[in-house]
Amino acid sequence: MIHDSEEEVLYSEDDGPSSPEEGPSWIRRPMLPVAPEDVWKLTDWDCPDMSVPRPPPASVVRKLFSLAPTLSxxxxxxxxxxxxLETCLMAVDPATGDSLLHAIVRAGNLRGLDNMFAGRRWPMHRLMEQRAFHLFMEHRNNAGDNALHTAARSGRIDMVRAVVRMFFKRDLNDGRELPDEFKWIDGNYGINKPYYPxxxxxxxxxxxxxxxxxxRTPGEEALALGHQDISIHLEEYLDKAYPRGERGDADYKEQLKEMARRDYHFFREEGPV
Known part of the structure; x- marks a missing residue:
């Protein structure tokens, strides 16, 4: 149940040290729901009359969540x-931690997924806007699930494909087969040890x-529920994404996390645009 009360804005303690002395270029990572005063820092809109956006009322958030199965x-x-996008950054179900993306994916609404941001005031092409978008995509609910876990659990490979392509900022349905659509991130393209992505x-x-x-990863979640086809496809995605020989290396995964933190300042005053 979503109540008419303000949610405290939290920052992840998993994204690095809290002071500059503890590590280089560490950043704050806001968690959903994002505070209204932080939204403009994420999107970096340079409008002279830009003001802090008004958060969506709880009644509107409830209505949007109720429309998740039919949003078209x-x-x-x-x-x-x-x-x-601002609405999606500030709208979270406090009972489950679900974002609107979780709700739409769980409802199996592909059309809703494709239309979430179709009516935005500006196209989502600037770097900082993409970072706000990734913050929304990477959000995890109270069970620790991102949207891909939710899609994998559904047993629908079309939904899994759509969520992956949405994160990669690609057309959700271009007719290509899975998993060949992402051959370009294969290790053959020079992303090999000792070079890091x-x-x-x-x-x-x-x-x-x-x-x-x-x-459990999304692929492991699918396998645990008997969705072997989805698990296989997600495993092939990962085999293509990881540099050769690095899959399953815990140290390498930590290096990836560090790289993502360093190269991805969410707030514009804390890093280059």
Whole structure:
């Protein structure tokens, strides 16, 4: 149940030291729901009259969550006093920790997934806006599940594919087969030891290989529920994403996390745009 009360904005303690002396270029990582005063720092809109966005009322958030199974256009977001991405950054079900993405994926609503941001005031092409988008995509609920865990648990490979492609900022349905659509991130393209993936690729690997509270990745979650086809496809995604010989290396995964933190400042005053 979503109540009419302000949610405290928290910052992840897993994203690095709290002081500069403890590590280089460590950043704060806001958790959903993002405080209204922090939203503009994430999106970096340089409008002279830009003001702190008004958070969506709890009644609007409840309505959006209730529409998750049937959402087919961006029109319902017009109920909110702010942009659809801003709304998604501030709208979380406090009972489950679910974002609107979790709710739409759990409902199996592919059309809703494709239309969430179709009515935005500005296209999501600037780097800082993409970072706000990734913050939304990477959010984990109270069970530690990101949206890909939720999709894998559904047993629907089309939903898994759509969530992966959404994170990669690609068309959700271009007719290509799984998992050949991501051949370009294979180790044949020079991403081999001792060279490490740039921050963007590190984030992709960490999204695909994230562990929930049960210590299961999306692929392992699918396998535990008997969805072997989904598990196989997600494993092939990861085999293509990881540099050769690094899959399963805990130290390498920590290096990926460090790279993602260093290269991905969420707040504009804490790093380059």
């Amino acid at each position: 256009s961006p029109d319902p977001f017009k109920m909110s006093p702010c942009d659809s 740039y921050g963007g690729l590190a984030r992709r690997i960490l999204f695909l290989d994230a562990e929930n509270n049960a210590r």
